[in-house]
Amino acid sequence: MSVVIVDKIFKSYKKNNVQALTDISFDVQEGELFGIIGPDGAGKTTLFRILTSLMIPDSGKTAMYGFDCVKDYRKIRNLIGYMPGRFSLYQDLSVEENLTFFATVFGTTIEENYDLIKDIYIQIEPFKKRLAGKLSGGMKQKLALSCALIHKPKVLLLDEPTTGVDAVSRKEFWEMLKHLKAKDITILVSTPYMDEANLCDRVALIQNGKIMKINTPNEIVNQFDRPLLAIRSSNIYKLMNDLRELPETNTVYPFGQFVHYTDIHKSPDVASLQNFLKSKGHQNVEINKIEPNIEDCFMALMK
Amino acid sequence: MTREKIITVENMYKRFGSFVANDNLNFDVYRGEIFGFLGANGAGKTTAMRILCGLSKPTSGKINVGGFDVYKHTEDIKKNIGYMCQKFSMYEDLTVFENIRFYAGIYGLSIKEIKERSLTLLTKLGFEKERDTLISSLPLGWKQKLAFSIAIFHNPKIVFLDEPTGGVDPITRRQFWDLIYEAAHSGITVFVTTHYMDEAEYCDRVSIMVDGRIDALDTPIELKKMYNAENMDEVFLKLARGKKNPD
Numbered sequence: 001m002s003v004v005i006v007d008k009i010f011k012s013y014k015k016n017n018v019q020a021l022t023d024i025s026f027d028v029q030e031g032e033l034f035g036i037i038g039p040d041g042a043g044k045t046t047l048f049r050i051l052t053s054l055m056i057p058d059s060g061k062t063a064m065y066g067f068d069c070v071k072d073y074r075k076i077r078n079l080i081g082y083m084p085g086r087f088s089l090y091q092d093l094s095v096e097e098n099l100t101f102f103a104t105v106f107g108t109t110i111e112e113n114y115d116l117i118k119d120i121y122i123q124i125e126p127f128k129k130r131l132a133g134k135l136s137g138g139m140k141q142k143l144a145l146s147c148a149l150i151h152k153p154k155v156l157l158l159d160e161p162t163t164g165v166d167a168v169s170r171k172e173f174w175e176m177l178k179h180l181k182a183k184d185i186t187i188l189v190s191t192p193y194m195d196e197a198n199l200c201d202r203v204a205l206i207q208n209g210k211i212m213k214i215n216t217p218n219e220i221v222n223q224f225d226r227p228l229l230a231i232r233s234s235n236i237y238k239l240m241n242d243l244r245e246l247p248e249t250n251t252v253y254p255f256g257q258f259v260h261y262t263d264i265h266k267s268p269d270v271a272s273l274q275n276f277l278k279s280k281g282h283q284n285v286e287i288n289k290i291e292p293n294i295e296d297c298f299m300a301l302m303k
Numbered sequence: 304m305t306r307e308k309i310i311t312v313e314n315m316y317k318r319f320g321s322f323v324a325n326d327n328l329n330f331d332v333y334r335g336e337i338f339g340f341l342g343a344n345g346a347g348k349t350t351a352m353r354i355l356c357g358l359s360k361p362t363s364g365k366i367n368v369g370g371f372d373v374y375k376h377t378e379d380i381k382k383n384i385g386y387m388c389q390k391f392s393m394y395e396d397l398t399v400f401e402n403i404r405f406y407a408g409i410y411g412l413s414i415k416e417i418k419e420r421s422l423t424l425l426t427k428l429g430f431e432k433e434r435d436t437l438i439s440s441l442p443l444g445w446k447q448k449l450a451f452s453i454a455i456f457h458n459p460k461i462v463f464l465d466e467p468t469g470g471v472d473p474i475t476r477r478q479f480w481d482l483i484y485e486a487a488h489s490g491i492t493v494f495v496t497t498h499y500m501d502e503a504e505y506c507d508r509v510s511i512m513v514d515g516r517i518d519a520l521d522t523p524i525e526l527k528k529m530y531n532a533e534n535m536d537e538v539f540l541k542l543a544r545g546k547k548n549p550d
Binding site: 256295 | 440480488
């Protein structure tokens with residue numbers, strides 16, 4: 001069952017003459033973990049503001065559980081839990097006071113829904129008397145998630161929850177989302193980190209206000225249309241410059257210790273590449289055919 | 304070949320009351336090197352970077368940056384380094400050229416030099432037409448590339464980059480690293496922090512901070528061997544998970 005429906009949304013900011021969203025449409029199924037993957041300025045936050053009823057689109061419709069995000073905004077706000085990109089809890093209230101505040105606003109208590117937040121809240125409970133403003137980044141994130149969940153929402157909207165967060169805290173955060181998903185909460189999450197796409201059931205790849213592709217991470221990778229080579233040598237900088245000189249080169253992108261390479265042919269000639277690199281004086285050359293990842297796909301779609 | 308040390312840090316401590324933000328740091332950075340400075344949030348990276356940039360004094364230790372002492376010669380340090388971070392880089396309500404002129408002027412370049420070099424720079428970046436465009440109307444990726452170029456416009460010995468590629472699209476992120484490689488190739492030392500572990504692999508050497516200490520420092524290849532890891536992401540997780548603070 002589709003519980004979130006987004007239908008042909010357009011949104012522009014007249015003042016800056018920016019077309020923030022162009023013809024955005026997708027559905028999210030009940031209990032699905034749906035990722036919106038794209039860089040800063042892609043339109044992710046605008047989309048979340050429209051879904052949370054905080055902003056009205058120029059045209060198009062969004063609905064959740066049959067309620068319209070514009071007309072039925074009061075219903076919508078009870079239905080959803082929202083964690084905005086910027087930390088927006090009360091810095092001068094304690095951890096416990098923030099949580100109580102959000103519970104009270106939604107007419108409930110911490111005790112009533114403690115089960116839902118227990119796994120997350122238990123990690124910050126030892127600091128419940130501390131002011132929210134004095135918490136570390138990872139703890140703020142856990143408190144914000146607890147506050148967004150305390151009224152037992154059906155749909156959770158998380159706008160870039162892991163931006164600026166280190167690799168360890170990011171892993172932990174996605175573990176928490178997996179547990180919430182198991183409790184049948186529908187989750188929409190946005191992120192600029194391409195590797196997080198693999199942790200979602202389905203993703204929308206978004207760039208410059210347009211959705212480039214919607215599918216499962218696996219299907220997106222399967223649709224990558226040319227063979228991909230991972231190449232390395234002792235000098236990556238020279239390797240990239242040399243590969244770019246080849247007339248049959250299509251793309252050359254550094255990926256960690258390798259360079260990901262595609263050429264204009266459907267089947268690259270590995271032997272002649274080897275010879276070319278040897279003639280350029282490269283040592284320890286290694287060329288492997290590899291499966292693309294989401295970032296490869298995203299860059300191919302951007303072109 | 305003996306390599307020239309451009310940053311030397313010996314027994315560096317920084318305490319805030321009873322809290323030890325930097326706990327006996329020891330490392331050297333060589334000229335023209337890309338040095339990755341990694342660590343979890345709150346590990347003490349920003350504190351250390353501020354000291355190396357001459358913005359904050361260490362509690363104790365012997366630290367030299369670009370040939371200058373961090374206790375006595377902070378103004379000389381500032382003249383010889385460039386700095387860029389993701390959050391603030393340029394004045395949004397000034398044009399591209401005005402930003403270049405402003406920063407280059409601060410570093411004491413003459414108007415003639417600024418005009419000549421900005422022309423070269425804008426041509427190289429393909430921004431010729433944007434010379435008189437307000438920064439606020441440029442796409443993020445362009446801003447980041449321009450901000451980096453401005454940070455090295457006065458030809459500093461070292462450039463400090465604090466999460467320079469956060470939130471940037473994957474193609475621009477890679478174009479940005481092209482600029483970093485090029486700068487390092489021309490002899491500028493690059494000191495960079497990042498949360499993207501694939502970027503850690505682009506560095507010549509990487510240090511990883513945990514709870515105020517540097518727990519590992521080596522080339523990415525050696526670190527992966529040492530921690531029996533496939534990639535730097537695994538190395539980082541293995542190290543940072545062992546920390547004692549709750550975050």
